[in-house]
Amino acid sequence: MALGQAGTFALVVAFPGVIAFILGIVAENSKPTGDLAVKLVSASGQTTCLYPKDPTPALGTLAAILLFISATIAVVSLVYPYEGKRISIKNLAKSVGLVTFVVLSLTLFLVAESLLLWATVLESVHRSHNHHSAIPGFCPTAKAGLFGGAAFMALDSTLFWLICLMLVVNARADHFGYEEEDVKGTYEGVTSADYVPPISTHITPKV
Template identity: 45%
Template sequence: MRTTAHVINKFPQPKLGFILPFEILRDMKPTVSYFGVFGCVCYVFVPDHLGSKFDKKAVKYTNLVAVSVKIMSLTVLTLGVIFFIYGVVAENKKPASRTPIPGKGTVICQYPADPTVALGYLSVGFLLASSTAGYLSLFYPYQGKPVPRGSMFKSSTSSIFFNIALLTTGLTITLLVWPTITEKIHLTRNVHQNLKTACLTAKTGLLGGGAFLSLDSSLFWLVALMWAGNAREDYFDEIEENRDSVEALKNSA
């Protein structure tokens, strides 16, 4: 399998000055290379000696990156690892308490620079992105072939993993959002009338627990995607079998 670099090295400077994604419609035979990372994007490189034969009507634009199950799986897993790291770092950076400074009838809680809130929000953001990608990956019409949702959940195992993924996602959001908002409130409301206040921070352990649970959530989305892939194959196999049966009946009639 050749890469774009091979094409660039083989031919002179292109007439168009850049590489475009095309689908060949006529008998033109410019060089086609495949982008190895995605395995689904074709680039047509039009060199100088083909310039006179180049016809804009002979080509049409295609999607730059055709979505595949592999790409969606890598997206869900990558986002899951990122928000897991953010959650763990947020838990480790969160101090157990602050420094109380007594004042006249009040206590001011001194809060040093603390990245917990920012890391918490980032973790929640990547969690939502990963879960959204996981959910959409189940019903995306790969190769332009949609599948009815009812066919996706014919298997009880597929339904179980889908519901577990939703449940763990909701629980993870709770474990991450609760301490993040609590910590934000502590930072903004640091003047207390209670002279015995201990200047506590958000409950310890929630961010770390949410981080590990978020990683489990990503894994459950991947398992649900695997079962969805099996359901897609069964659906199209069933259609093909029905089509063959109809053709056999027509031939026998």
């Protein structure tokens, strides 16, 4: 059934999206601040920042990959031929609500993916290029809140993709006329033998 296949797609879309959200939150909480890094100053005045080991770059990378997988599966679910019945993008575009939520979902996905990649790259750069000529304050780290903001944007994107999937099911029902077929099939299943006309009784009034 189309609803069963759509439900499977919903689970496959939601799972990596939710995991990406969780990984983003964990990355935000585990990211060390600049005051936790050890500053070593050489005789020439060069400062080397030694950051504590943490899984932040790996978590950010994995979250970005999972979010991309979730969005890719979501796009496939929009045009998937449920029950072997394919519907064109032109017919799907007739649904204003579906088009609106697809645009919003893509926008949220691009913002979330950009924030995750930006925070991950910044954190990795600070660890690989940790030699500085002079640092007035603490050792630099990725801006606080990037991973957390990206995580919530990823969750919003996943929820919007699920709404798009529900709207696709409705659009397909309107296009193929599932409800009319169900009603027609119900009435065609009733045979004439099953229909018993009401028995009318005639009562002669007493004089």
